Amino acid sequence: MINGELKVARPIRWAMVGGGRASQIGYIHRSAALRDNVFKLVAGAFDIDPERGRDFGLRLQVEAERCYGDYQAMFDAEAKRPDGIQAVSIATPNGTHFAICKAALHAGLHVVCEKPLCFTLAEAQELRALAEAKGRIVGVTYGYAGHQLIRQARAMIANGDLGEIRIINMQFAHGFHSEAVEGANPSTQWRVDPRFAGPSYVLGDVGTHPLYLSEVMLPALKIKRLLCSRQSFVKSRAPLEDNAFVMMEYEGGAVGTLWASAVNAGSMHGQKIRVIGSKASLEWWDEHPNQLIYEVQGKPAQVLERGMDYLYPDALEDDRIGAGHPEGLFEAWSNLYYRFALAMEAMDKGDAALAGTLGIPDIEAGCEGVRWVENCVRSADLGATWVDYA
Template sequence: MLNGEMKLARPLRWGMVGGGQTSQVGYKHRIGALRDNGAFELVCGAFDVDAERCTEFGTRIGVQAERCYGDFHRMLAEEAKRPDGVEVVSVATPNFTHYEITKACLEAGLHVICEKPLFFTVAECEEIEQLAASKNLIVGVTYGYSGHQMLMQMKAMIEQGKIGDVRMVDLQYTHGFNAADGDHLSEAQAWRVNPKTSGSTFVLGDLATHTFYMAHRILPNLHIEKLMCDRQSLVPAHAPLEDNAHVLFHYNNGAVGRLWTSSVDAGNMDAQRIRIVGSKASLQWSAAYPDDLHYQVQGEPNQHLHRGMPYLDEQALEYERMGALHTEGLGDSWANVYLSIALAIDAANRGAKDELEAVQYPDVKAGKEGVRWLENCVRSSESGSAWVAYQ
């Protein structure tokens, strides 16, 4: 159980690129990084491309004015001159900038925590993976939902054979907040439906990569052998990128899966759900009720497992903070992700290879696999929604 004790000898000196006043995700990064005492200390940032707005916002969240930069290149150059310069940088900017910023940070000798989807292509991911390895640097990916503890309970129960052989994987990440979009999109929405700034997908990359990663973390030994993707732009202003998609999978153990993702699921507020069906029982989790896990054994009464209870596996209790009956939420999940990345960075800095290998966190390999999945989905969709071998 976490109780606020420091896990590192000192906080990592942390900076941000993006995540300014109008950012949809910047505050989630700061909640995640700063939740646990002694993991990170926010020392600098290029929060906004407008230098005046950057400084105004940065000082309001406690950063010294001289360490607020309107350009990330200047931030890297100036911080390198300081004995107390930044050590870790989070990239919270639109998709098309991730590769350039991440590469520049690694070349400057800095660890990186990057938004998803990591980059546009698997080739870019592989290049960055090799660069990070050559410099003994960590690249983490903010799959922010993956820190929910009951997901680790699902993983443990499947490993223990509690549901038998996995037969079906049912995934969903949908909401309706773009259902009423007209021709005039907000700035935050416009870049997400522009292939030049978003990449080759919208909701598959913006939403579904979260759920894809979580399923892979729960089921690390299940690998997709082939898939079929059917995607649509149901709101014309979102074209040519999809606002709705269905993906079917065939796994290497004979199991089958499906994923539905949408930003036009009007009225839905239970956005993300995961159901794993085995030969003996099923497990079901929802982001709307993240403290709960439903365990349904064929022929027996359903069981409702609660976060924080001593009957849970140690994997689910490792990042426990509040105790049972006291609800946790997305901020806690982000904090778990950031803390795990901090522990990985600390182990890498100390050359503690065994400790590093023991840390479970969304790393560059996970980000690469997310991009690989997107490439396969696009290939299927552009082939007339045909089944394609997973490459």
């Protein structure tokens, strides 16, 4: 159970690129990183507008001389300080992630990056090689993976509670972009522009979230081939899709489906994952993250609750406030960030083995997300045909 004791020898000196006043995601990064006192925000290049970024940084109590106009100026200046930053989080539009992450690694910094890590598998592999050469951690913010019951599902599947895994059904299908809302919302405009969003909209923006949950729950399951069909129901978004269906075949015989959508009118989030085995099934829904549905064939369905003693130890390790009190996305992100800090500290001590045991969405997760999107786009562009997973 997490009780607030310091988990690292001293807080990691940390900065942000992006995440400024108008950011949709900047605050949850800061809240998660600072909650357990494992990071200390000491610098930032918070906004594309230097003055606006400086004003925002000052209101976060960052020293004026450490509120920078751009990320490269920050990396250069901080490298000359004895108390310079050790890690950086990247909370900028997708098209900037590769360049900023690469520059941060060259500067010897650990990185936490919004997904997607980059646009192509070749870029992802370049970042992976650079991170390995520098001995740095690259974390990717698949924030839903920090919920405790995801770890419970992983432990149950590993223990054989479900039997042989047959089917994985995934979706992240909300309705908030069922109309062309980007016309009046600058923070949405870049998400549907290939220059900034890359080769995909909903596959990369929401589809990779349940995909990563499946990878956490079923780490040995590997995709053999897939088929993707994608649509642009709001025509101005073409060639980027606002809806997509993916069918997957896995090595060993299991099959999976994933529905990613921003036009599921009326749906709040609609992110669910259901894993079906020969004996039983599990289902988790992010709108009810404190419950895991466990259905054994021939028996009444059970609702497993977060924080209860009947859960596996892995699920209780990240408990913060005991059973009965609902926890949400801020706690889940905090669980990821404290694990990022532990991994960074381990790498700084040369203990890559320890860093590899912490269950974080790391550079491998980032590479796999990019690889999956690339294969989905290839399948769709070939006319929704089956393609071998390359």
